[in-house]
Amino acid sequence: MSDDESRDENERDQPADAPAGGDRARDDVASLMLDVPGSEVLEIPAILPVLPVRDVVVYPGVTMPLAIGRPRSLAALEEAGQDGYLLVLSQRDPSTESPQIDELYEVGTIVKVMRIIDARREGKQALVVGLARARVMRTVAWEPTLRVQILPLAEPETSSPQLEAAWRRVVMLAQRIIELREDMPNEWKAFIQGIPSPGILADLVASNIALTPAQRIELLREPDPEKRLALVEAHLEKEVTIAETQRTLADEAGGETDPKRRERMLRQRMREIQKEIGEGDAGAREIDELREKLDAASLPDEAYALAERELKRLSSLPQHAPDRHLIRTYLDWLLDLPWSEETEDHLDLHAAREILDADHHGLGKVKDRILEFLSVRKLAPGSPAPILCFVGPPGVGKTSLGRSIARCMGRNFTRASLGGVRDEAEIRGHRRTYVGSMPGRILQSLKRAGSRNPVFLLDEIDKVGSDFRGDPSSALLEVLDPEQNKSFSDHYIEAPFDLSRVLFIATANTLSTIPPALLDRMEVIELSGYTESEKLAIARDYLVPRQLEAHGLTPDQVVVSDAALDTVVSEYTREAGVRNLERQIATLMRKSARRVSEQRDARIEIDPAFVAEALGAPPHLPETAEQTSPPGVAVGLAVTAHGGDILFIEAARHRGGKGLRLRLTGQLGDVMRESAEAALSWVRAHARSLGLDDEALAPGEIHLHVPAGAVPKDGPSAGVALVTALVSLLSKRSARDRVAMTGEISLRGRVLPVGGIKGKLLAASRAGIETVVIPRRNVKDLVDVPDEVRDALDVRPVDTIEEALGVTLGLETVPPGADAGRAVSRPAA
Numbered sequence: 047m048s049d050d051e052s053r054d055e056n057e058r059d060q061p062a063d064a065p066a067g068g069d070r071a072r073d074d075v076a077s078l079m080l081d082v083p084g085s086e087v088l089e090i091p092a093i094l095p096v097l098p099v100r101d102v103v104v105y106p107g108v109t110m111p112l113a114i115g116r117p118r119s120l121a122a123l124e125e126a127g128q129d130g131y132l133l134v135l136s137q138r139d140p141s142t143e144s145p146q147i148d149e150l151y152e153v154g155t156i157v158k159v160m161r162i163i164d165a166r167r168e169g170k171q172a173l174v175v176g177l178a179r180a181r182v183m184r185t186v187a188w189e190p191t192l193r194v195q196i197l198p199l200a201e202p203e204t205s206s207p208q209l210e211a212a213w214r215r216v217v218m219l220a221q222r223i224i225e226l227r228e229d230m231p232n233e234w235k236a237f238i239q240g241i242p243s244p245g246i247l248a249d250l251v252a253s254n255i256a257l258t259p260a261q262r263i264e265l266l267r268e269p270d271p272e273k274r275l276a277l278v279e280a281h282l283e284k285e286v287t288i289a290e291t292q293r294t295l296a297d298e299a300g301g302e303t304d305p306k307r308r309e310r311m312l313r314q315r316m317r318e319i320q321k322e323i324g325e326g327d328a329g330a331r332e333i334d335e336l337r338e339k340l341d342a343a344s345l346p347d348e349a350y351a352l353a354e355r356e357l358k359r360l361s362s363l364p365q366h367a368p369d370r371h372l373i374r375t376y377l378d379w380l381l382d383l384p385w386s387e388e389t390e391d392h393l394d395l396h397a398a399r400e401i402l403d404a405d406h407h408g409l410g411k412v413k414d415r416i417l418e419f420l421s422v423r424k425l426a427p428g429s430p431a432p433i434l435c436f437v438g439p440p441g442v443g444k445t446s447l448g449r450s451i452a453r454c455m456g457r458n459f460t461r462a463s464l465g466g467v468r469d470e471a472e473i474r475g476h477r478r479t480y481v482g483s484m485p486g487r488i489l490q491s492l493k494r495a496g497s498r499n500p501v502f503l504l505d506e507i508d509k510v511g512s513d514f515r516g517d518p519s520s521a522l523l524e525v526l527d528p529e530q531n532k533s534f535s536d537h538y539i540e541a542p543f544d545l546s547r548v549l550f551i552a553t554a555n556t557l558s559t560i561p562p563a564l565l566d567r568m569e570v571i572e573l574s575g576y577t578e579s580e581k582l583a584i585a586r587d588y589l590v591p592r593q594l595e596a597h598g599l600t601p602d603q604v605v606v607s608d609a610a611l612d613t614v615v616s617e618y619t620r621e622a623g624v625r626n627l628e629r630q631i632a633t634l635m636r637k638s639a640r641r642v643s644e645q646r647d648a649r650i651e652i653d654p655a656f657v658a659e660a661l662g663a664p665p666h667l668p669e670t671a672e673q674t675s676p677p678g679v680a681v682g683l684a685v686t687a688h689g690g691d692i693l694f695i696e697a698a699r700h701r702g703g704k705g706l707r708l709r710l711t712g713q714l715g716d717v718m719r720e721s722a723e724a725a726l727s728w729v730r731a732h733a734r735s736l737g738l739d740d741e742a743l744a745p746g747e748i749h750l751h752v753p754a755g756a757v758p759k760d761g762p763s764a765g766v767a768l769v770t771a772l773v774s775l776l777s778k779r780s781a782r783d784r785v786a787m788t789g790e791i792s793l794r795g796r797v798l799p800v801g802g803i804k805g806k807l808l809a810a811s812r813a814g815i816e817t818v819v820i821p822r823r824n825v826k827d828l829v830d831v832p833d834e835v836r837d838a839l840d841v842r843p844v845d846t847i848e849e850a851l852g853v854t855l856g857l858e859t860v861p862p863g864a865d866a867g868r869a870v871s872r873p874a875a
Contacts, residue, residue: 406443436552523567821844
């Protein structure tokens with residue numbers, strides 16, 4: 047810009063001395079002569095009203111309709127009138143409602159108003175023709191319309207080979223675009239060829255190609271035709287490239303037999319065209335983004351049809367329609383599900399075994415089952431995944447085992463907690479008619495996993511409830527059935543999803559609360575509690591290193607002796623798992639961290655004395671909690687949700703009344719009450735062989751109590767212990783110390799098999815029991831018991847109650863020839 051133009055630029059913001067309010071007193075320059083290319087010389091006013099426009103540029107020689115609705119713009123049009131003259135200036139910011147002079151570009155176009163059409167409520171329409179470029183010199187008036195003094199920008203009259211070459215090049219490119227564009231008639235090619243002036247050619251072409259507002263202003267500011275042709279040529283080359291690409295896409299789409307692919311190509315072409323011409327709003331961009339995701343999602347046919355239907359509904363709704371966000375949420379869920387994404391299984395059995403051993407101690411049966419599955423998958427890749435159910439007390443590593451399985455298989459891991467779930471919709475999802483509806487936990491978890499073949503942990507499946515809202519366990523039947531889960535249907539998604547590639551692992555503390563139909567669909571693997579030696583190994587190899595890291599300590603700073611861990615295991619914890627053991631170790635680490643932080647000790651050795659000081663008095667003793675010396679007391683064995691445990695059964699007698707009556711306390715269930723009645727009936731029937739006289743069976747009340755009265759108890763396995771307690775009471779003979787028993791009884795005196803032998807023997811070992819009586823038909827279950835437990839216990843299998851009483855009370859009631867004294871583990875002392 048020259049110095050004179052800079053001065054003019056600064057002066058255009060200075061109002062004239064004319065009074066405010068629109069005084070029409072003219073400047074000293076009343077009019078000027080305007081030489082219009084291709085037309086006569088016109089005399090126009092030197093001061094013109096300004097018509098601000100948004101995102102529009104009117105070029106000289108171009109006829110264009112303008113919609114006018116703002117008050118100041120209507121005032122400018124009224125002042126000019128039909129056949130009058132205006133200066134059209136583009137706004138720098140289209141959002142400005144009442145632009146000032148500094149908010150308009152300094153270069154505009156002098157236009158002649160050819161026609162004015164009253165558009166009623168929408169304002170007016172004006173048909174204008176561009177005459178010449180002009181620069182704003184200074185502001186003359188503000189109200190009622192903006193009026194400025196102008197300086198027309200004359201085109202230099204030059205002729206050179208370079209100008210001629212640029213002219214021909216632009217004509218050739220414009221004709222090529224007309225050939226490629228189906229919306230442009232061929233007659234335009236002759237029209238372009240006949241344009242007499244290079245400046246007019248540049249302006250006409252610029253007004254008919256897709257340019258940004260800034261690019262249009264750049265062309266308007268340039269009065270030199272040769273430079274304008276150079277700018278237009280660059281834009282035309284880009285347009286030719288786009289038009290040729292669109293033609294190629296159209297040709298390919300025309301020969302494409304796949305209708306989906308053809309539609310995608312045509313929509314891609316439409317997006318490119320809209321982008322080039324600056325069309326399309328936020329709603330259209332949203333539809334385009336969703337369609338791109340739909341094309342890339344590889345949905346099954348049924349899901350694709352649903353998504354296509356909802357996408358068409360979304361595109362037909364207004365931007366602020368109330369259903370729009372509901373459809374958008376549904377499409378997001380539908381497109382984000384892993385319909386085709388899956389991970390590749392790691393089938394290296396040696397590496398898988400190393401990962402499982404590094405994460406968990408023991409658990410050989412579970413590890414073997416996983417390796418067997420990997421072996422089958424290696425030989426038969428299409429084999430169905432098993433549905434496993436890990437059953438065991440808390441803290442034995444069921445949940446963490448699921449993570450290890452995912453890690454060794456190279457699969458993603460996801461988890462859904464089912465504890466307390468009572469609504470079927472939590473599994474199958476809510477129907478879309480409800481406010482706030484969403485998919486169920488199955489598909490939600492799969493979305494988080496990001497693949498359709500993860501390891502899916504259904505945690506606490508035994509704690510699923512039911513009420514008036516439905517039965518979630520019934521919904522799980524489809525999920526966990528290999529014959530049905532290939533087409534699992536969620537109420538929200540409404541399209542079948544294939545769950546057959548998912549490795550489902552359920553966890554439970556007990557099987558008694560799982561419906562039989564659901565239990566039948568799972569392969570149950572029991573995880574009983576750990577022995578003391580196993581707990582010691584777990585604490586040394588897993589828990590201590592983990593807690594050291596969690597508390598910011600190093601093995602050089604804190605050394606934990608095996609004696610200290612043995613003390614914690616035997617005296618401060620009594621559980622099937624290791625969760626409480628880890629809490630106690632964490633307490634030791636906190637005490638150690640405090641000493642290290644206070645710089646009292648550079649190296650801390652945790653021994654039994656440190657354990658006693660840090661943890662206080664031991665809550666448990668390594669022996670049984672009490673001796674069984676009083677008559678009428680027997681030790682039974684039971685299995686609870688927390689693992690195996692010992693069960694004391696106490697009997698007392700009160701004389702008086704009619705007949706021998708039985709009273710039961712301790713929150714006993716119906717099955718256990720019936721076992722007590724059967725035990726009393728058997729004792730009465732065999733009183734003489736037991737050496738009981740009439741005095742022992744005199745009228746009175748026998749009170750049977752099982753301590754821990756706040757804990758419900760049930761089951762038939764306490765039958766032998768109930769008989770032992772009754773016979774001990776009536777014969778006034780104490781049961782042998784450190785002897786525990788389990789087994790169901792019949793009225794014929796048979797000892798029937800029971801479950802949970804491994805957990806019961808582990809509990810007996812923890813409680814300091816030395817001899818255990820079990821049903822002979824449970825001998826087969828001893829193979830699951832660790833060798834160290836079998837070696838520590840004197841296991842006595844029996845067939846009859848007489849044999850059991852011979853072991854527990856030392857009664858010689860066994861018929862001749864019966865082998866009651868034979869032990870499984872070692873001979874009786």
